[in-house]
Amino acid sequence: MGIEEKAGNLGIVTTTLETVVNWGRTNAMWPLLFGLACCAIEMMGAQASNYDLSRFGMELNRASPRQADLMIVAGRVSRKMAPVVRRLYDQMPEPKWVIAMGDCAACGGIFNNYAIVQGVDEVVPVDVYVAGCPPRPEALIDGIMMLHQKVMREKINGKKEAPIRIEHPLMQVK
């Protein structure tokens, strides 16, 4: 049918450009080494021995935004910090994705006051929202898996999908 039949067992796979590019992007996603508050400790937990984020090719946290393609906003964003978050996002090269980790980054969480930005999506576009205060490492990994699936669905013409929300089963609205 395709070229692989003619070539025999030579280790040739036919695919689309879209799939191979997206596959490459998902399996070597480098997150920005960027922690804000409590959630950053759970993010460290996700990278440490028990949860081992390197299983998904994500052990390499880049401290420089120029080398990162995923920003995990882990924690509450204050009004003083918001311009810095935006600047870091702008410094990241395309293609780039954002995970809002925790309730504070998603919607301000329990801090509805003068100091905290009510959701980091006021500042940067968010791809996946992970709920929890702080989310367990499993929830973060689930969010990352969702992002991987989303990246796999990405079209080469650059059209973006709507954000994904990961919520605790008890909190989901039926």
Place this chain on the structure above:
Amino acid sequence: MAEPITVPTPQQIIEPALAGRTETMVLNMGPHHPSTHGVLRLVLELDGEVVVNVAPDVGYLHTGIEKTMESKTYQKAVVLTDRMDYLAPLSNNLCYALAVEKLLDVEIPERAQIARVLLTELQRLSSHLVWLGTHALDLAAMSVFLYAFREREQILDIFELVSGARMMTSYFRIGGLAYDLPADFIPTVEQFLAIMPSRIDEYEDLLTANPLWLERTVGVGVIDAQSAIALGLTGANLRATGVAYDVRKAMPYSGYETYSFEIPIGKNGDIYDRYRVRIAEMRQSVKIVQQATERLRELGPGPVVTPNRKVAPPPKREITESMESLIHHFKLWTEGFKPPRGDAYVSIESPRGILGCYVVSDGSPKPWRVHFRAPSFINLQSLAHMAKGRLVADLVALIASLDPVLGEVDR
């Protein structure tokens, strides 16, 4: 009298540099920097690689916790204390609960007191493990981080068993505990205690005599006892200078006077001594947890919350039987309790130093003012004093050794 120690502001360093009056270079470190342990910004004045002056710029994580607490009832404000020092939420819970309890003058049952000591000591272990892991990571020793987090997960599992949450437990409530300890609590803690001392030996094997570690830490970031006291340094940072001051001994709370433990002290006040003091503290914490576990076992089941129904809600089953209990429950969760007018200050030994809580009551169900003496914030002001004349690389080690938590610095 030694000359007064001053902490510069960022403007004091930036302005002369912009005006071209200085020969030195100004470098901005943070707020996004992997070794500032959060969102701390440091303005460095450098002469080559040597630090001439450092000005910390805080507030990038300002959350308005103290202000928000004024709009919550006393019980509901407990949740906010968790998020200050997020490496030791239980210490924050304890400090706030003790301050409000002092204001109310309520008695805490024995079982709750023991559980509080036990869990805060486990919290100290978990906090020191994060310090150890990140400190070593900053000095390029990756494996210690992986070892430290392995044990930390076990402690978090205990917290999850007790309260249902790994980090933000809110388990200590005003008047006692949120609910009783689970049945398999003691065996789980004992299982952890059985392995922990050997694991601390493992960390020491990796670092204590490691020539690379010694090179980076011995004689670096030295502070003498007099300057440390003048700068308000507390916790392991103060004890590393040779001052044996620990609130658990000096002003015991929650029955710490009945536990036998020692206060490890250092001699030189350098980064290595701080490391040794914290490691020794971990061993002491294991000792305290052991004693507390034995006491819990001897004491057996019992109440974990004060019988004063004006402060703590009645057990759920009573609500279906007694009209009075229903009224208490309703009043507590809708209006809250009203402490008498006045103020109370309580300080405890958190993993980072003296954590103080000052609560002012105007007689209403909401606190008029809550203020925290945050040890991270006050420890941070000694940074400029210790970093002067050292290399930039030493500054990285120094920040880690002070163990600041930016959530607590900015609150």
